[in-house]
Every structure is written in C-alpha cells, then in structure tokens.
Amino acid sequence: MVASEFPLTRLFLRGRLRHALTEDEKVLLESLIEGTRRVAAGEVIIRRGAVAQQSTLLLDGFIARVINDGASRHIVGFQVPGDYVDLHGFALKRLDHDVVAMGPVQIGYTSHARLERLMGEAPHLTRLLWFSTLLDAAIHREWILKLEELKADQRLAHVIIELWHRLNFVELADPHGFNMPMLQTDLADACGTTSVHINRVIRALRERGLLEIGRGRVTIPGMAELARYAAFSPDYLYGTGALQVVTELDANADA
Amino acid sequence: MVASEFPLTRLFLRGRLRHALTEDEKVLLESLIEGTRRVAAGEVIIRRGAVAQQSTLLLDGFIARVINDGASRHIVGFQVPGDYVDLHGFALKRLDHDVVAMGPVQIGYTSHARLERLMGEAPHLTRLLWFSTLLDAAIHREWILKLEELKADQRLAHVIIELWHRLNFVELADPHGFNMPMLQTDLADACGTTSVHINRVIRALRERGLLEIGRGRVTIPGMAELARYAAFSPDYLYGTGALQVVTELDANADA
DNA sequence: CGATACGTTGATCCATTTCAAGATTGGTGG
C-alpha cells in the first residue's frame, strides 16, 4: 500500500471529472471527510425515510440501493469505491431507499452542515458534487432503458459491464474481470428477474464463453463480445475521453 | 388568464419546496428566464450528445426523455409544466437522451453562463435547483422499481398515477383525471412493452373500472383503488406534506 | 374522399415465473 496524497477522496470522480479539480479543491474535498467507519456485509447503512444529517463516501467495497416492498426486494443501483452514495440526501433530506453494504465496506462521512458551508465558499467544487449526483441519475436512466429494452441475459451482461467500467475508472478492474461480493440473488434483484432465472442465464452466458461469475469473481473473456451482446455503450458513464464516443454517436445520428 | 406574479417560473417546485424560496429568490429565479419559445408536437428540443449551452424550463405542455436505439424507441421519463427538463445539462454538458415535445409545448430558457454566475451569488437557490434535479433521479429510481417489480397493467397504472400527482402539484389535474397528449405508443414506450399489449392492458383496466384513456384525456374513477392496484405510494415525489407518509413508512419498517 | 395515423383484435410462440426438490459450499462447534 503506497501512501497516497488524498487517502480518503482520491477515488472521487476518478476517470470522470477529477482533472477539473484544482489542487486546492482536492485538499478541501479531503477535509470534508470528518470520520470513517467499517461496516459489515449486509448491514443497512442508511434506512429509507430517515432524516439524513450527513453524507457517505464509499471508500472500499460495494453498496446497493435497495427498496424493500413487502415480500420482494429490489436493487435500483450499485455504488463502487469513490462514489458518494447518498449525496442526494443533502438536498432531499430523507432517502426513498435503503443503502446496504454488499460485502464488508469502509465508508467516510461528511456532515450536511459542512456541505452547506461549502456551497457558499466553493461554488466550483459544489458544482462537481452536483455533477456526481447527476452521474447517478444518468446511470438510473440507463437502467430504465435496460429494463425496458433487454431480455434477462442481456440485462445481466449490461450490469456486469457497467460495473467493470466503473471499477476501471477507479483502477479496481483488471483487463478480464473484477472481484465482487454480489450473489446471484443480488444480481437477480438488480435485473428485475428471479434468482432461478438468473442462475440459468449465468450458465447460458458461461456456455457461450461470454461471462463467468462465481466465488466473488467475474471473468470476462472478451470485453467487446460481451458489450456487443448487451448492446452496451459506455457514453452514459461520462468517462474521461468519452467525447470521442459522442462524436461517433452524432455521426450515427446523421446517418 | 389571471396576471400572475411570476408568469414564467410560478410552477417551479410548486407542491414541493417552493415555500423554501424567499421572495428575493423568486424574483431572481424569474429573472433567469432569458427567453421563451413555442415548440410543435413531436419536435426534438434537445438532441442526445449535443453540447448544451442553456437549460430549459417547461412552461406548458408535456415533454418526454427519449432514447432511440436503432429500431426501438424508449421513454425514460416524462416532464410536466414547472419542471426544468435539462438542468442536468448544466453540469453534464451533454445529455444522454433526447428531449421531445409530446404535444404543443411552451418552454423558457436560461443560459449556462447565467447559472454559473448564480452558483456564486445565490447558494441557497442553487441548492433548490440541485434539489429539482434530484427529484428527477428519485422518479428514475421509482421507474426502475416499477419495471423490476410490476406487470404491464400495473406499470401503466403507476405511470398514470404518477403523472396525476405531479400535475396535481402544479394544479393541472382535477380530482378524477387530467388531459395529456400521449398516445398508446408513448405509454407503451414508457412501460417497456408494445403498443399492442398496452392496448389490451388499457382495455382490461377500463373493464375493471379503474382507468379510462382516450382522446387526450385520462379519467380515474377511484384514485385509491388505482393506487392500490399499482402499489403506488407517492412519497418518492417529495411533495409538501409527505413527511407524514414517511412517518408511516418508518412505523411499517419497525413492525 | 382518399390518405395516413392511430387504435383494435386474433393466433401463435417464446421468455420468464412459479413451485418444488436436490446438490454444493462454507462456516461452526464438538
């Protein structure tokens, strides 16, 4: 472990607009984190409806946004290290969903009082915080699209590739996969299908040589093949360098 | 038509946090609108991937967020009067979806340069603008839930009740329905199903006496019955007075 | 009055759910 310059916030907006942060802003951002905490797998970190006094930065591990509706459980989004998982709680005050640790997790937190002061003092950094909440919204829109458009096998592939890209931004993916604690049940809840069906879908994708999932590890033999299969295009993730992608999109739109 | 105090922005956050705006802020907000424009039905107001220089406030009519993926067309959200339809473009710069007029529409616009100045000068108003983009995200999450959880008939009912509530906030709904220009095709694209199937679903709901749709008009004989049918709970819309709802949720969570 | 967009209906096929049972795995105490 190399001692990093900004040990807590170095992953925030990495691969996105981190380059838009000045050195002063990086210092300021790091100073926002008033404390850190370890959380056990499965723990509900923020409960739906509770009035939020602070916001949470995910430092290590995976988190899901979960809505429990009586019998059924649904996942409306995943968060990876470097994500502020409930920055929207700063303006919304109370969340419409639970925030749950998918495996063992480490988090940092920032009081809303501190964020309120920041808004008056650092408009540009504020705008980047705003941007980060809009990234979540863009991902939400893609999930809506995915659920409207794709079959279960493509949905799964889509979720997996999205996670790979997001982990790749923060240098937690390797060229052919990544580690993650999510179970088949979790993937089913995120794909809007049942664990029985997700199990068959996983097998089908394995047999096609597109994807392997098991024992906390995802292996993707051919990134391009899987992306094609899932009709995945990463522009909605607003990664650095995505402007080229958009140019391509424009070209296609004209055609 | 009564001459209103803030003719352009009087609907912004109405039924939500408009009461949190001071009189000065309301004046400032109104001054943001640098021009207005009428748009014909079906017109693409903002195209995916284009670099945005301004943001758009919907003054009158309905707008959809549309993603065209080759053959298929998908709607990832609707906007009603009083909504800033592309405020996220201020921070994201380019949108991941098209913004399309569902019927004849009137819009106002604000340059991003003006918004940038505002961020330094009016942090509290900025925070409310931020809030309004987070409302969209909350609605996105509910759509994800809806698509993961519900069958086509309940999805349709859910979309309709959501629109009723949002129109009710801005006083454009009446106790038993509202007017809207969306076609069966549009509703199908928003529910992730086909127009053939949405047609059957509309008939089934009509035969059950839950919902009538036709000729630009939605009629809801019994709001409570339809809400129960769609498993609809309006707390995610963050309407004024929703705190009671949340208290109920907490009570349920404990039970 | 004919064109065009929108809505309606029927028949067939397939993806997915549901229910039920069994296999595998990892962890824990004896």
Next chain:
DNA sequence: CCACCAATCTTGAAATGGATCAACGTATCG
C-alpha cells in the same frame, strides 16, 4: 478434523405474461 447446518446454487416441469406477426377498424384532415 469431521459432522452438521444454513446459505447458496442448480435443475426440472408446468403455468403464464407478453412478444410477434398480421390484419382490420376508425378517426381525422387536407
């Protein structure tokens, strides 16, 4: 180190929601 337990994963068979293809009805408007 083994035996056992609980969680997770796997498989089968029957039932169903929804897609698809194809055709026909019906508004509406120049």
